[in-house]
Amino acid sequence: MQKENITWYASWFDTPYYHILYKDRGYDEAEAFMKHLVEFLNLPENGTILDLACGKGRHSVFLNKMGYDVTGVDLSPNSIEHASQFANETLRFEVHDMCKPYPKQFDAVFNLFTSFGYFEHETDNLRTLKSIKAELNENGFGVIDFLNADYVIENLVEHEVKEVDGILFRLHRYVEDGFIYKDIRFEADGNEHHYTEKVKALTLKDFESYFTAAAIDLLAIFGDYSLGTFDKKTSTRLIMIFK
CATH class of the missing domain: 2.60.40 (Immunoglobulin-like)
Incomplete structure (x- = not known):
């Protein structure tokens, strides 16, 4: 019997089985979500994006094909090794802990598909948000796409x-x-x-408390990948735009 119990996300995400289990995630829906996001944010042409917890890089690759300069970072060395095959002059991948600020600022920082709330220590959630704020340039936007815990x-x-x-x-x-x-x-x-x-069952109220503590301004909230209105009883997602 193999029971992998280190930091669960560091061990599980770094196995081939994680990617096998989730191989059928909706690519079309994810790409449509990216299009809706960048259109809503009105990012500058050739703008810079940090894909935080990028996994094997599929969203980074799609954003780069849309014309953006993308940096994908993830804690999993195996995922970054896989993603690096797609690297080019405007697409790069690095192993990085999202609790710590990346040493560069961007037009947008995307944290997508419930890549938040994994941490054992509550303080790491706040550290991550403070890091995202530090990674945004003067006009930059942060995006967290989280599950709607109530739903x-x-x-x-x-x-x-x-x-x-x-x-x-x-x-x-x-x-x-x-x-x-x-x-x-x-x-x-x-x-x-x-x-x-x-994953911590964080609600909108929890995030609002974090944002206040991190001096972050919440600008918009959506409840699905088409950027529909958020309803805590019926929405499948909790998507937050902030700066």
């Missing part, structure tokens, strides 16, 4: 079995101590594997 908890599917590439992933979701958990078990390569995803 997720209300509609939680506790047990699910998902087969991807011949691997049966047994998923168990639950809420405990203010966190939303996903317990993931599967057999692969002759071994049994067990990982646990854990």
Whole structure:
């Protein structure tokens, strides 16, 4: 039995199995979201974007194809190694801890698809927001795309079995101590594997408290990838624009 329990996101995100489980995420929806975002933000032509927690870089690559100068950073060396094959003069990738300020400022910093709230220590959430603020230039915008915790908890599917590439992933979701958990078990390569995803069930009110503490101004809130109105009972996402 292999039970990977270091910092869960450092270990799980750095495995090939994470990318297998989530390989069918909606690319069309994600690309449409990027288009809606940059149009709403009215970013300058050839503007600079920091893709914070970029994973294997698919959003960075798409933004770069749209004409933006993109830097993708992630804690996972394996993800950055994969993403680096797409690098060019206006697209680069680096291993970086998003709790710490990146040594450059940008027209926009994107933190997409629930890449926040993983930390064991509450202070790291605030450190990350302060880092994002430091990474924005004078006219820059920050974007956090987070799950809508109220909706997720209300509609939680506790047990699910998902087969991807011949691997049966047994998923168990639950809420405990203010966190939303996903317990993931599967057999692969002759071994049994067990990982646990854990994200703090942060609400809009929680983020507003963080923003106040970080001297961040919240400018707009949306509830889906089409930038529809946010409703805490029915919206699937909590998308916040700030500076």
